[in-house]
Structure formats: C-alpha cells, structure tokens
Amino acid sequence: MDSYQVGVLGATGAVGQKFIRLLENHPWFTIKALGASKRSAGKKYKQAVHWIEKTELPSASANLKVKACAPEEFKGVDFVFSGLDSSVAGDIEKNFAEAGIPVISNAKNYRMHDQVPLLVPEVNPDHAELIKKQSFDPEGNGWIVTNPNCVSVPLSMSLKPLHDAFGIDSLIVTSMQSVSGAGYPGVSSMDIVANVVPYIGGEEPKVQTEATKVLGTLSDDTIAFNDFKIQATAVRVPTIEGHLLSASVKLKNAPSSIEEAEEAFTNWKNPIANLELLSSPKNPVRLYKEDRYPQPRLHADREGGMQTAVGRLREGTVMDLGYVTMAHNTIRGAAGGAILNAELLTAKGFIS
Template sequence: MPEYNVGILGATGAVGQKFIRLLQNHPWFKIAALGASSRSAGKSYAEAANWIESAELPSSVADIVVKECTAKNFSDVDFVFSGLDASVAGDIELAFATAGIPVISNAKNFRTDPTVPLLIPEVNPDHIQLIDTQTFTKDRSGWIVTNPNCVAVPLTTSLKPLHDHYGIKSVILTSMQAISGAGYPGVPSLDILGNVIPHIGGEESKIHAEPLKLLGTLINGKLTHASFPVQATATRVPVINGHMLSVTVELENKPASEDEVIERYKNWVSPIKELDLPSAPDFPIYYHNSPFYPQPRLHADSEQGMRTSVGKMRKSNVLDLSYIAMAHNTVRGAAGGAILNAELLVRKEYL
C-alpha cells in the first residue's frame, strides 16, 4: 500500500489526541501536519497540547509545529481528519473541501447533509458513493465524509442484524454515557461522582436521527432514510470510557425466540470482512452469553476499542426484544471510527 500524508484538525483537543495515538505505526497513514487554534499555532505540539492520553506523547509528533486550520497550511497532505469542535468545524471543513482537500470528520456539522456520507463501514459501506454527488469542487477533488454520534454507532451497529432480517418498527433506548464523551476537562466532579445526570444537551436529537440515515437505502445516488421512530433518553454516568445502551425494539416480523436472534448476531458477517482494513475488528458485533456482560470496564477496550458488544437479549413485555449494547465512545465512536472510514475510502479508491 502507498503511504498517505494526513493532517489532523483540532489536534490539541481530546479527539485530536486520540487520532494521534491511534495513528502511531499505522501502516498506511503518516501524520504530516497538525492544526489547532491561533493560540496554539507556532508552538511545537509538545508545548501546545495538554496531553491527556494514557500512553506517552509520541516523539514522532512532539516537535511538529502546530498550524492554524487553513487549507493553505495543509497543502502537502492527502487528506485531513477533523477532530474540531462543532462550534468551528463547519466553516473550516467547508474551506478545506472547497480547496480540494478531502475531510474525514468526527464533527456533527455535515452529518445531515444529503450528499455527505454518514458512515459506519460495517453497516453502510455503499453510502460512500454519495461522495460522487458532492460539488465542493468542480473536479470532485474535495469532499467530506462523517462518522456518527458516539451513541449512534453502537446503537446502529447492534440494530443492523435486526433491520436486515426482521425489519424495525420502533426503538426505545436509554444511554448510559461515559464522562470521556464530554471532552476535557469534562463534567465537574461534584456533578458526576456518585451520581447520574439524566440529560446531555443536544444528544437525544442526534440519536433519533442518525440511525435512520445510516440504515437508509441508496438508489441511483439518492438516499432514502429508514422510517422507524427512535425515542432516546441520554444520561451521563460515572464511567470513564464506554457508552452502554439499554435498547428495546419492535420488529416488523417476529422471530421464533430470542435464541434465534442471538444466532443471527453470532452468525452475522461484516460486509467489509474481505477488505483487510488495518483497524477493522475481527468481530464488529460480539454477543456475550453471560447476562452480566457487556460491561464498560471489562469490554470497552476489546479489539483495540473497535468492537460493539451486545448481551442480555430477551423477549420484551412491552415491544419485542430488549438487549444491552456497548462500545468505546472515543475510539469506535470517534477517532477510531474515522480512521476506519479512511481505510475503506482507500480500498474503494476515493483516496
């Protein structure tokens, strides 16, 4: 494989730091440029970043001089990963795309754009064809791809086998979201220690909408969203990493038993399995037989944090099925998911 020079926008933030850690020793991608705000520009990365990752700051990036996030400062990269905050991501990502630099974003700003793929490679790899409908540049050299909200990832991944085999009529869930999802410095300790916060601003609307785009059908370059309703309650819990979901689903076609559904999960085959992508987990969906699993502390880091764990499948007294799903929010639900998107785009010759 050729080596790609990549830039990271928002490199000093929590998501940007996760990109840097996960890209160390990547076989295809080499960090060539780091971008942040004007406060950090001109400083070495070691000086500019308050490094919060558990691994040491990589020596390969410590001396890289941080630049402002302008396209002219990143003219030597093949594409950029964006870990920018949504408050600034929209204008900056648009400027990069119109300058002919592909953007693979973790931000929410372009997720609802009908021409921009909202992508989980194991769920909707065909949606990358939406890139062909984008008009950021006349020669289509600049484009944007996004990865979903950190709850929408395990939710949609866990719904995929049900959607394919039975059809979905409605979904109700409660998310129990780790504090790392709030970024750094995150939630004040006096609010979260020994407590559960029953609201996360702006979160529930994303959980309602994004699975419908992800599970939509692409025909002749036009995406038709799935149409089932989703009702979510988003809560913050005193867990460091790993968003856990309690999900109840109503199905179009009823399975004979919960054992039948469990077998669907265990026998599910990822549509990208044969592509041999470096960051792809061997088991994107893993079903745990123990009713005590999955647990964030035990399973968030499974397969380098890229696995969605499912367990406690049972018939529901209200709808049809209830289960637990969980995934690492800052890896699978953020930087790791974006890197996997980039790997798919390489294999499909968009990069």
C-alpha cells in the same frame, strides 16, 4: 497499500489526541500536519497540548509545529481528519473540501447533508458512493465524509443484524454515557461523582435521527432515511470510557424464539471482511450470553476499542426484544471510527 500523508484538525483536543495516538504506527497513514486554534498555532505540538492519553506523546508528533486550520497551511497532505468542535467545524471543513482536500470528520456539522455519507463501514459501506455527488470542489478532489455520534455507532451496529433478519419497526433507547464523552476537562466532579445526570444537551436528537440515515438506502444522489422511529434518553454516568445503551425494539417480523434472535447476531456477516482493513475488528459485533456482560470497564477496549458488544438479549414484554449494547466512545465512536472510514475509502479508491 501506498502510504498517505495526513493532517489532523483540532489536534490539541481530546478527539484530536486520540487520532494522534491511534495513527502513531499506522502503516498507511503518516501525520504530516497538525492544526489547532490561533493560540496554539506556531508552537510545537508538545508545547501546545495538554496530553491526556494513557500512552506517551508520540515523538514524531511532539515536535511538529502546530498550524492554523486553513487549507493553505496543509499543502501536500492527501486528506485530513477533523476532530474539531462543532462550533468551528462547519466553515473550516467546507474550506478544506473546496480547496480540494478530502475531510474525514468526527464533527456533527455535515452528518445530515444530503450528499455527505454518515459512514459506519460494517453497516453501510455502499453509502461512500455519495462522495461522487458532492459539489464542494468542482474537480471532485475535495469532499467530506462523517462518522456518527458516539451513541449512534453502537446503536447502528447492534441494529444492523436485527434489521437484516427481521426489519426494525421502532425502538426505545437509553444511553448511559461516560464522562470522556464530554471532552476535556469534561463534567464537573460536583455533578458526576456518585451521581447520574439525566440530561445531555443536544444528544437525544442526534440519537433519534442518525441511525435512520446509517440504516437508510442509497438512491441516485442522497440517502432515503429508514422509517423506523427512535425514542431516546441520554444520561451521563460516572464511568470513564465506553457508552452503554439499553434498547427495546419492536420488529416488523418478530422472531419465533430468542434462539432465532441470537442467530441473527451470530450468523451476521461483516460486508467488509474481505477488505482486511487494519482497524476493522475480527468480530465487529459480539454477542455475550453472560447476564452481567457487557460492562464498560471490562469490554470497552476489546479488539483495540473497535468492537461493539451486545448482551442481555431477551424477549420483551412490551416490545419484541430487549438488549444492551456498548462501544468505546472515543475510539469506535470517534477517532477510531474515522480512521476505519479512511481505510475503507482508501481501499475503494476514493483516496489516491
């Protein structure tokens, strides 16, 4: 595989820092440029960032001069990762795409755009074909791809085996979301220590729509959303990393036994396994049969933080099935998911 020069937008934020850590030794992608706000532009990255990652700040990035998030500042990069806040991401990402620089984004701004893939490689790799329908850049060099919200990723991953085997009719999901999902400095300690906050602004509408696009069907120039309904509740809990979801699912064709439901997970085949992408976990969806699993502290970091865990799979009393699922929110649900998207798009020739 060739080596590619990449930029990171929003490099000083929590997601931007995760990009920098995960890309430190990536054999395909080398960080060439870092972008942040005007107050950080012109400084060395080590002077501009309040580093919150568990590992040391990579020396190669530490001494890069931070640039303004403008296409003319990123000449020579093959594409950019965006960890920008949604309050500024819309115009900036559009400017890069129109300038012929591909954008692989973690922001929400273009997730519902008709021609922008909302990509989870193990679930809907064919949706990448939408790139060819985008009109940001008349020459087709600049485009935007997004990854879903940090709850919608494990939800989509856990629904995929059930959808393939039985079809999804509807579901009720409650997400118990760690404090790292609020960015840095995050939630006030007076709000979250020894407490649960039963509302996260703007979260529930994303959970209720994004999985229906991810599990939708590619048509000529857009995605036909799946027609199942989702009722979502989002709460903040005092864990650090890893969002845990409790789901109750009504299926179109209910399994005859819980063993048949288990087989849907254990027999499910990863559609991108043959590509051997570096960030793709060997076992993307793991079914745990221990009653106490999965747990954020024990399982969020499995397979580099890229695995989706499923457990407590059981017959329902109102719906057909109940289960819990979990994934690392800032890796699988954010920067790591975007890097996997880039690997998929590279392997498929969208990045050249």
